[in-house]
Amino acid sequence: MDRKEALKSLIKKLHSGVTPAEIKEQFKEAIEGVTPTEIAQIEEELIEEGMPREEVQRLCDVHIAVFKESLEQEAPLAPPGHPIRTLMEEHKALLEFAGELKDISGQIKKETDLASASEEMGVLDKIVRYMKDSESHYLREENVLFPYLEKNGVIQPPAIMWSEHNKIREVKKSLYKLADTRNIIAFRDFGRPLEEVAVSLAEMLSSHFYKENNILFPTALKVIAADEWGEIRKQFDELGYCSFTPRPVPMAIAAETPVSKQVEDLISFETGSMSREELETILDTLPVDITFVDKNDTVRYFSQSEDRIFTRTKAVIGRKVQQCHPQQSLPKVIQILEDFRNGRRNTAEFWINLKGRLIHIRYFAVRSKDEEYLGCIEVTQDITDIQKITGEKRLLD
Numbered sequence: 001m002d003r004k005e006a007l008k009s010l011i012k013k014l015h016s017g018v019t020p021a022e023i024k025e026q027f028k029e030a031i032e033g034v035t036p037t038e039i040a041q042i043e044e045e046l047i048e049e050g051m052p053r054e055e056v057q058r059l060c061d062v063h064i065a066v067f068k069e070s071l072e073q074e075a076p077l078a079p080p081g082h083p084i085r086t087l088m089e090e091h092k093a094l095l096e097f098a099g100e101l102k103d104i105s106g107q108i109k110k111e112t113d114l115a116s117a118s119e120e121m122g123v124l125d126k127i128v129r130y131m132k133d134s135e136s137h138y139l140r141e142e143n144v145l146f147p148y149l150e151k152n153g154v155i156q157p158p159a160i161m162w163s164e165h166n167k168i169r170e171v172k173k174s175l176y177k178l179a180d181t182r183n184i185i186a187f188r189d190f191g192r193p194l195e196e197v198a199v200s201l202a203e204m205l206s207s208h209f210y211k212e213n214n215i216l217f218p219t220a221l222k223v224i225a226a227d228e229w230g231e232i233r234k235q236f237d238e239l240g241y242c243s244f245t246p247r248p249v250p251m252a253i254a255a256e257t258p259v260s261k262q263v264e265d266l267i268s269f270e271t272g273s274m275s276r277e278e279l280e281t282i283l284d285t286l287p288v289d290i291t292f293v294d295k296n297d298t299v300r301y302f303s304q305s306e307d308r309i310f311t312r313t314k315a316v317i318g319r320k321v322q323q324c325h326p327q328q329s330l331p332k333v334i335q336i337l338e339d340f341r342n343g344r345r346n347t348a349e350f351w352i353n354l355k356g357r358l359i360h361i362r363y364f365a366v367r368s369k370d371e372e373y374l375g376c377i378e379v380t381q382d383i384t385d386i387q388k389i390t391g392e393k394r395l396l397d
Helices: 003-016 020-030 036-048 053-072 083-110 115-133 135-151 156-181 188-223 226-239 276-285 327-341
Strands: 267-269 272-274 289-294 299-302 347-354 357-367 373-382
Touching: 003 036, 036 156, 036 188, 083 115, 083 135, 083 188, 083 226, 115 135, 115 156, 135 156, 135 188, 135 226, 156 188, 156 327, 272 276, 327 357, 327 373
Parallel strands: none
Antiparallel strands: 267 272, 289 299, 289 373, 347 357, 357 373
């Protein structure tokens, strides 16, 4: 049995209830020289063999603790300006904020009322701003890094990390809610829950960042080609960084192959024709966000409106749409696509409140004149101001 199979066998024993202590010596022998990429492959294969992703995620902390010494010898060394280096520097900053939050929440708990904790409240507000701003960090990973890993055959580890992102978001929401309601709840109902949230967030970030720094990122550096990192950096730049991100230094980006500009033929339709540039600009000008997913559930296109509601990056092109959604919404996505494909429905719509705005999300089956299923489009629109319209307006202001 080779090393990878031996490790899979040991993790399966953990899954069956054996404690790490019982197989400590076997682990010690099997993990000698193990690499982060091998661990990522093991997780991938265990899920493919039928172990639930949630179970692999639960066991992740256990087997990482066993692999810890071996993993830390493989810490990635990315140069300044490299996307991985930037993500790791953000990890360091966020862990510092989480530690500061634990300290300040402990101090607040000792106070008797908000007035006596005014100085600590100022520090709390600063940390809350940083935690809200950190969403950019997770969006860059989910919309750029993870798709590139998937394109290079690493599928399950990014999915596990995305699931952990959503758990982190839930804890952060609890922090924001406490901060927003501190003036309308009893102080005793503020200090103790705040400390509990702070401890939970610090532990969650520490565990999550350890996995990314020591497994996911080294795997990314190994499987993603050197010329792809330049495009990843450009897409990181387009999405933007956190306010606490160290200023990204210039990074050498592989030169793109020059393409000679040719006269473009018009694209003809039954009701007229237009150039490629005109068509693309029209789609980007529409007051809605459009994403097209083909009949094989592959993302093929998205519009780039000026005020796009949900983040999209070029890295998602060619990605399966199922991998573009968090686990909790995946069953609904799969159901819609199956209903479209089987002709059970042609539309599906939802509306949500997002940052004080009402967002209308609609899905439409795309069919040919012969009713052949070609794919579906997602159309997202901010309808907050539309809802306020009353009466008539016939003249231009």
